[in-house]
Each structure stands twice: as structure tokens, then as C-alpha cells.
Amino acid sequence: MRTNTSFVRLNASDLEHLLMTMERALEVQTRAQFFLWAQGALQGFIAHESLWCAHGDIERMQLRVECFSNGLTSERVDALVTDRADGLLPRLVDDWLRGGRIPRLLSSEGGDQVGRRQLISDLKHCGFNHVAVHGVREMQGSYGSFFVFAGMDHLPSERDAYLLELLMPHMHLALHRMRMREASGSAVDLAPVTLLSKREIQVLHWVKNGKTNMEIGQILGISPPTVKNHLQKVMRKLNVNNRAQAVGKSATLRLMAHSDLN
CATH class of the missing domain: 3.30.450.80 (Transcription factor LuxR-like, autoinducer-binding domain)
Structure with a gap:
């Protein structure tokens, strides 16, 4: 054309x-x-x-x-x-x-x-x-x-x-x-702080690994409703509609730095 x-x-x-x-x-x-x-x-x-x-x-x-x-x-x-x-x-x-x-x-x-x-x-x-x-x-x-x-x-x-x-x-x-x-090595440090909290990144990490809300709650020592609330905040911040899209966008933005998963 x-x-x-x-x-x-x-x-x-x-x-x-x-x-x-x-x-x-x-x-x-x-x-x-x-x-x-x-x-x-x-x-x-x-x-x-x-x-x-x-x-x-x-x-x-x-x-x-x-x-x-x-x-x-x-x-x-x-x-x-x-x-x-x-x-x-x-x-x-x-x-x-x-x-x-x-x-x-x-x-x-x-x-x-x-x-x-x-x-x-x-x-x-x-x-x-x-x-x-x-x-x-x-x-x-x-x-x-x-x-x-x-x-x-x-x-x-x-x-x-x-x-x-x-x-x-x-x-x-x-x-x-x-x-x-x-x-220069600065963007990776800035992105997680700019968009997601450390706890939200931790929750998203376990979603990426196929864990349910109950399993994530047991791993992080929080309740399933709290996990759900974190996920809802993540989806609003990333402007997505479901867990798979949230994982996809977090990968694009390189949000899940290893230092934030501990």
C-alpha cells in the first residue's frame, strides 16, 4: 500500500x-x-x-x-x-x-x-x-x-x-x-517504586508462578482477601482486566526485580 x-x-x-x-x-x-x-x-x-x-x-x-x-x-x-x-x-x-x-x-x-x-x-x-x-x-x-x-x-x-x-x-x-x-542502571530501580509497591510485586510474582490467592496468602503470611485487594490495585495501576494481562504488562515493564521479592 x-x-x-x-x-x-x-x-x-x-x-x-x-x-x-x-x-x-x-x-x-x-x-x-x-x-x-x-x-x-x-x-x-x-x-x-x-x-x-x-x-x-x-x-x-x-x-x-x-x-x-x-x-x-x-x-x-x-x-x-x-x-x-x-x-x-x-x-x-x-x-x-x-x-x-x-x-x-x-x-x-x-x-x-x-x-x-x-x-x-x-x-x-x-x-x-x-x-x-x-x-x-x-x-x-x-x-x-x-x-x-x-x-x-x-x-x-x-x-x-x-x-x-x-x-x-x-x-x-x-x-x-x-x-x-x-x-546507566537507574531505570530498573525506578520502575517498581513508580508503579507498584513491594508487596504488590511479591503478589504478582506468585501469580506469575501459578499460585492461587489462598496459596499466595500462605506464602506471604496474609489473608486471601488481602491478596485479592493487592491484585485489584495492581490491575488498576496497570490498566488491565485480569491476572494474565497484569503478568504480561509487568514483564514488559520489568517490574519484578529480584530485590523486591524477598
Whole structure:
């Protein structure tokens, strides 16, 4: 699907939302903040199920990949996307490079898909009918970024391509700040304090290990209703609906540091 953003126009409400999204991007320093921005302000513009963010030397396909999902992404799907040999992400990067480094829109519902039918079929096999991808225009060594918006809730259009062009610098810099913060060793310490209490992390750890509320209560020396209350607080803080989603988001945000489980 080729893009032509020449005639895309944003109304006053869109422009206000765009400014707010850009301003919020400037606040992103940690993994938790990036996740909340991507699933909040950014989600309001480009609705998606999962966001894969690759960073590194894009030309040489020497990439590290992060996944930010509003649900629990299965290990099978994540492996199909990120496999370095023939995963979907490196194939999407190659398609983007060959297409002129402009936003690329893929859909199982038609459009200009010449030479991309197998790629689209494989994306659909993972449950993604609509996908949009884009990366930074200027790639310098290890500072390139590439983003895959998978599981969009609508057929991607020129509007989505235009928004990706506008937001790409902010996405790239927010991801870069998050990486630099983690490289300094400070982000892992900040995230649990910012979102969950030590007790909530302990409860979530045992949920991840398949324990019931009664079993968790026995392990931690608290009552089952107290365990339930902690879980309800966790789900509200992470904006999820069930235990599995809470475990999935905590893994994405790296909330369960070993030092908080004792």
C-alpha cells in the first residue's frame, strides 16, 4: 500500500492532541513511562495491539527489540516477529528500506501489495490483519530506530502514514532516552517504586508462578482477601482486566526485580 500524505489535514482537536502527545513524549525517561505514553497518548492517534521497537544499526540488521503490548503477547508470536534469521521484523525493515524509508502500510484487505503477499500472509497468521511501520529517516550507526504497529483496529490509511511521519522523531528520542537510562542502571530501580509497591510485586510474582490467592496468602503470611485487594490495585495501576494481562504488562515493564521479592 503506497502512501501519499499531500492532502491529509488535521482538525483543531487533532492538532491539540498532537501537541499533547509530543509534550508527553518529552517526559519519557524510563520503560514504564514509555509504555504508558505508547498505550495512552500515542494509542489515541495510532490504535494498535502491540508495538515492537527495534534499535541499533538498521542497515546491517544488528537490532535489539522491545515489545510494548496492551495484552499478553504469546512467546510464539514474539519469536515469529523477532527471529533474527527470518522473523517478521527484519523482513518488515527490509521492505521499508526497499520502499524508500517512508511509512509502510500493510493489510490483508487489499491495496498495493505486489511482492508483499507472503509477508502479509505471515502477519495475518500471527493475528495481525493491519500493520503500519516506520523508522527514522537519518540512521547513524547504532542510533537507528524502527517501529512496528501491529494489530491496528482499522485499515491503515494516508492519515496513519502522515501521523507516523510527524511522530517519528519523538518516538525515536523517547526510545533513545529510555535505552540510555537503562544503560546507566537507574531505570530498573525506578520502575517498581513508580508503579507498584513491594508487596504488590511479591503478589504478582506468585501469580506469575501459578499460585492461587489462598496459596499466595500462605506464602506471604496474609489473608486471601488481602491478596485479592493487592491484585485489584495492581490491575488498576496497570490498566488491565485480569491476572494474565497484569503478568504480561509487568514483564514488559520489568517490574519484578529480584530485590523486591524477598
